[in-house]
Amino acid sequence: MYTVSSRDGTRIAYERAGSGPTVILIDAAGHFRANSALGGLADRLAKDFTVVRYDRRGRGDSTDTPPYAPHREVEDVAALIDVSGGSAALYGFSSGCLVALHASAAGLPVRHLVLMEPPIEPGSPEGTAAQREFTAHLSARSGADAVEFFLAGIGIPDDVLAGMRGTAHWDAMVSVASTLVYDSMLSEATDADLLRRVRTHTLVLDSTGSSDDLTGMAATAAALLPNATARSLPGEWHGVPADTLAPAVSAFLSGPTVESGAGSVGQTG
Structure with a gap:
């Protein structure tokens, strides 16, 4: 490294x-x-x-x-x-x-x-406003709650989401949950x-x-x-x-x- x-x-x-x-x-x-x-x-x-x-x-x-x-x-x-x-x-x-x-x-x-x-x-101003609202809600969450909210919000299918919970991959995402709002902010800026x-x-x-x-x-x-x-x-x-x-x-x-x-x-x- x-x-x-x-x-x-x-x-x-x-x-x-x-x-x-x-x-x-x-x-x-x-x-x-x-x-x-x-x-x-x-x-x-x-x-x-x-x-x-x-x-x-x-x-x-x-x-x-x-x-x-x-x-x-x-x-x-x-x-x-x-x-x-x-x-x-x-x-x-x-x-x-x-x-x-x-x-x-x-x-x-x-x-x-x-x-x-x-x-x-x-796209539309409505879509931009919705993304900003999503970012605001995400920034108020932490840990597994933030991961759940983010993944559901970006359209991860329910069966895929269910299979992720409790796995090592899920735990790793929880460990960096505070950075998920960064990706939402990137979406706003793109x-x-x-x-x-x-x-x-x-x-x-x-x-x-x-x-x-x-x-x-x-x-x-x-x-x-x-x-x-x-x-x-x-x-x-x-x-x-x-x-x-x-x-x-x-x-x-x-x-x-x-x-x-x-x-x-x-x-x-």
Whole structure:
């Protein structure tokens, strides 16, 4: 494990493996290196890339510096890019996609973006107000109550939620429950205008086993991003097996950094 200091002094813990161009993996809400769905993908990508995994601020071995703001997470990514040679590709999973999008929109030296089912819902003032209300209610909760409220609020199916309670994964999420409001604040700060400012060549992925809300949000993101390709991969709800996911990600990261025909969106199976 290594650490790097972000601009505000927060210590960001990370690890790296493999060799080649750098790709930074960004975890979802409530996830960190010791409680992550990205391990299998990291192992496979490390055959061709230098893979950096890190604990987002306030999670795992990383510290935190209040007050939170989305641009602080951009500064964390900037510190990781700087210590990794000055440029990197970013892979985001779920709300980790929002960090990646903010980083690219801010002008960080990002070669490629890969977004796995980004939770993008830019829309009406009513929707924005509802997200702010959700953030307010979430910030008033703690521990398991916050985890339950957050997961139910973002649409986790009841049967999936029931299977999570009492597991090691659940307990790990409870341990970082105070950071869940960060992801809600990121959602508030992610609108259509921000996506249109992202010029990075982007691959937006979804799983054929996911629900319509998740695949619909992925399609919305792909339509708004100026240089995006959309692709559906065979998988389960909100996830694709690493053996299927890694070749698709690797092929994209090995391709050109600029897609001809800005604004074109492709769809492949």
